[in-house]
Amino acid sequence: MSLKYALFTGCVAKGAGRELLTSTNIVCDKLGIELVEMTDAACCGAGVVSEDNAMIADIVNARTFALAEEAGLDIMNICITCQGVHRKCQVKLARDPKYMARVNEALRETTGHEYKGTVKIKHFGNIMLNDYGLDKLKEAVVKPLDTIKAGAFYGCYAMRPHEYSDLAEPDDPDEMERIIEAVGATPVDYSARLKCCGFPIIMMNKKNSLTLSGNAISSAKDAGSDCVITQCPLCHLNMDAYQPEIDSSLNMPIIHIQQLIGLALGISQDELKMNTHIIRPTGAIAAV
Amino acid sequence: MDSVTFRIFRFDPETEDSPRYQDYEYELEPGVTLLNSLNTIRSKQDATIAYRMSCGSAICGSCAMRANGHAVLACKTQTSELVKDGVIQIDPLGNMKVIHDLVVDLEPFWGSLRKVKPYLQPDTTNNPELEREQTQEQFLLIDDVTTCILCGACFSDCNALEVDENFLGPATLAKAHRFIYDSRDSKTEERLEDISELHGVWDCTHCAECSTRCPTETKPLARIEEIREAAMKAGVHGNNGARHVLGFRETVGKSGRLNENYLPPRSVGFFNIPGLLGLLPVGIRMLMRGKNPPLIHHSIDKVDEVKKIFSRFEEYRK
Ligand code: SF4
Ligand code: SF4
Ligand code: FES
Numbered sequence: 001m002s003l004k005y006a007l008f009t010g011c012v013a014k015g016a017g018r019e020l021l022t023s024t025n026i027v028c029d030k031l032g033i034e035l036v037e038m039t040d041a042a043c044c045g046a047g048v049v050s051e052d053n054a055m056i057a058d059i060v061n062a063r064t065f066a067l068a069e070e071a072g073l074d075i076m077n078i079c080i081t082c083q084g085v086h087r088k089c090q091v092k093l094a095r096d097p098k099y100m101a102r103v104n105e106a107l108r109e110t111t112g113h114e115y116k117g118t119v120k121i122k123h124f125g126n127i128m129l130n131d132y133g134l135d136k137l138k139e140a141v142v143k144p145l146d147t148i149k150a151g152a153f154y155g156c157y158a159m160r161p162h163e164y165s166d167l168a169e170p171d172d173p174d175e176m177e178r179i180i181e182a183v184g185a186t187p188v189d190y191s192a193r194l195k196c197c198g199f200p201i202i203m204m205n206k207k208n209s210l211t212l213s214g215n216a217i218s219s220a221k222d223a224g225s226d227c228v229i230t231q232c233p234l235c236h237l238n239m240d241a242y243q244p245e246i247d248s249s250l251n252m253p254i255i256h257i258q259q260l261i262g263l264a265l266g267i268s269q270d271e272l273k274m275n276t277h278i279i280r281p282t283g284a285i286a287a288v
Numbered sequence: 289m290d291s292v293t294f295r296i297f298r299f300d301p302e303t304e305d306s307p308r309y310q311d312y313e314y315e316l317e318p319g320v321t322l323l324n325s326l327n328t329i330r331s332k333q334d335a336t337i338a339y340r341m342s343c344g345s346a347i348c349g350s351c352a353m354r355a356n357g358h359a360v361l362a363c364k365t366q367t368s369e370l371v372k373d374g375v376i377q378i379d380p381l382g383n384m385k386v387i388h389d390l391v392v393d394l395e396p397f398w399g400s401l402r403k404v405k406p407y408l409q410p411d412t413t414n415n416p417e418l419e420r421e422q423t424q425e426q427f428l429l430i431d432d433v434t435t436c437i438l439c440g441a442c443f444s445d446c447n448a449l450e451v452d453e454n455f456l457g458p459a460t461l462a463k464a465h466r467f468i469y470d471s472r473d474s475k476t477e478e479r480l481e482d483i484s485e486l487h488g489v490w491d492c493t494h495c496a497e498c499s500t501r502c503p504t505e506t507k508p509l510a511r512i513e514e515i516r517e518a519a520m521k522a523g524v525h526g527n528n529g530a531r532h533v534l535g536f537r538e539t540v541g542k543s544g545r546l547n548e549n550y551l552p553p554r555s556v557g558f559f560n561i562p563g564l565l566g567l568l569p570v571g572i573r574m575l576m577r578g579k580n581p582p583l584i585h586h587s588i589d590k591v592d593e594v595k596k597i598f599s600r601f602e603e604y605r606k
Contacts, residue, residue, distance in 0.1 A: 011545045011548065012548070014545065015546070015581035016579060016580065017579075019579075039588065039589045040588055040589035040590040042545065042588055042591075042594045043540045043545045043546050045540065046536070047494060047513075048532065048533055048536045049537060049540060051513055051517055051520065051533055052517065052533050052534075053517075053520075053537075053606075055604040055606070056598065056604050059597050059604065060540075060594060060597055063594070063597070106597070106604065107597075110596040110597045111593040113593075156493075156494065156495045156496055160495065160499070161500050161507075161509075162500055171357075171358055172372070195447055195495070196447040196494075196495035196497075198447075198451075199493075200493045201448070201492070201493050203528050203556060204490045204491055204527075204528045204529045204532065205490075205491045206566065207452075208448060208451045208491060208493075209493075211451040211452075212448075212450075212493065215450075215451070241579070242570055244569075244573065245569060245570065276577045277579075278573050278577060278579070
């Protein structure tokens with residue numbers, strides 16, 4: 001059975017991180033995963049809209065879920081923050097049927113949609129692991145990345161709070177490392193791999209925000225990583241786009257996990273838009 | 289019975305130059321807590337291991353420590369759940385100085401709490417004859433947050449505190465919530481203003497470590513989100529955090545998606561010249577790579593549906 005998903009792009013993959021959308025599309029195409037972009041789905045609210053008005057955020061997300069249900073597809077997220085916000089909203093609605101009824105009533109009134117609670121919310125990483133399968137991914141690899149040492153950076157929403165996480169052991173996960181291994185690269189263990197990138201406070205306290213991302217990059221570098229692999233475009237922005245302001249000597253390529261897989265599938269760095277990163281591929285990455 | 293290696297952090301800064309780990313072999317019994325295990329090791333193998341404990345019932349908040357790198361309440365954690373490849377590593381709480389082995393200096397934690405005036409400030413011009421009553425509904429707003437046992441687990445693992453010792457931290461923000469949402473307190477506005485300053489409620493990164501580690505129903509991140517909601521509703525908007533939220537609402541409500549060219553200047557403030565200049569370097573770097581968000585911001589398809597939802601903003605507000 002071929003795999004097909006409703007692709008929730010999130011805002012950043014349509015804006016400052018367009019290389020993420022491009023590389024997701026090419027990689028899925030190459031693997032035979034069909035994607036239907038949800039062009040009518042709205043921003044998940046990133047946990048920000050809900051701080052103003054939690055119910056508005058829940059109605060908007062329930063609408064997104066309803067759209068996928070109407071299309072008969074499960075949702076693929078490519079941003080860990082979007083998937084975290086979606087999963088939290090879904091759990092919240094499932095736990096409180098009264099509240100779900102209120103949200104649905106508002107949704108029906110304003111848009112005519114209804115959320116049934118059947119859609120599954122996934123993200124690219126867990127689709128690779130659980131739906132596509134790492135054995136199949138290994139078979140598709142034409143260019144094993146055996147010269148690359150890669151540090152996985154999970155992104156908070158992948159793990160915390162545990163109740164919304166789909167990782168088997170959110171306090172000590174290995175899912176990203178297994179994907180890194182599947183494409184022939186060597187995963188690097190480093191102390192900051194489960195930390196926060198600092199992006200959510202970049203507009204509120206830039207110093208704290210960039211100290212967090214700088215610490216994470218240094219930690220990966222000290223452990224011998226050639227690159228940091230992200231699954232959230234917000235982590236990517238804080239570690240890549242801001243890296244020259246953190247410490248220009250770090251020179252650490254930050255790679256979306258889709259791009260890492262793409263390289264192993266024989267897709268060129270140009271096609272994967274790796275040249276649009278602020279930190280251009282260097283060292284072992286450039287040599288692939 | 290399984291044998292487990294306890295790898296325990298040992299350090300006496302008064303007599304030793306650097307910390308070390310000491311291994312203890314321990315026969316795991318079913319149903320024991322981490323605190324039970326430490327007590328057994330201490331009584332049978334090494335009476336010099338220092339840690340705090342008292343109630344053994346998850347109520348006094350003394351026994352927080354790190355197991356396998358994450359803060360836990362020792363008396364509320366099953367030892368068997370911690371074993372990883374036959375080993376359990378025990379460390380003192382983070383973000384505080386070690387006094388001896390697993391005992392840390394909690395003063396920064398207490399100091400932070402004092403900053404938010406952690407006591408009721410009722411309207412004394414209007415003293416009731418007997419007590420200040422609350423309805424069940426009013427109490428439920430602070431029911432969860434009053435379960436905090438001040439164990440410091442959240443303080444230990446907070447990412448924002450790791451890079452800024454002046455950040456108020458999760459338990460303190462939760463304590464502030466407890467009075468902001470208390471119907472008997474008269475200083476709500478003032479508290480919201482104070483807490484919206486730098487190092488306050490908007491400096492939390494949402495890493496969710498606090499809610500993940502918290503052994504009670506306090507769940508600080510959820511309370512932080514509620515404080516922000518209260519601040520937004522009360523019109524405490526003169527800071528980057530609140531402006532960020534307003535900008536988010538405006539752009540998503542209008543186009544269904546975030547306008548990344550609009551939000552940053554909206555957040556720092558359109559008249560804040562140094563703030564705006566601070567945004568330039570990253571903007572220019574992105575422009576040079578063709579990575580800048582599209583200059584013409586496109587709406588999602590069927591944006592009218594989303595606009596309609598947002599048009600009921602006040603109606604749906606808590
Ligand atoms: S969510 Fe905020 S307060 Fe809680 S641990 Fe993270 S940064 Fe600290
Ligand atoms: S909020 Fe939770 S983790 Fe923090 S001190 Fe209180 S009980 Fe402990
Ligand atoms: S000993 Fe009192 S809370 Fe653990």
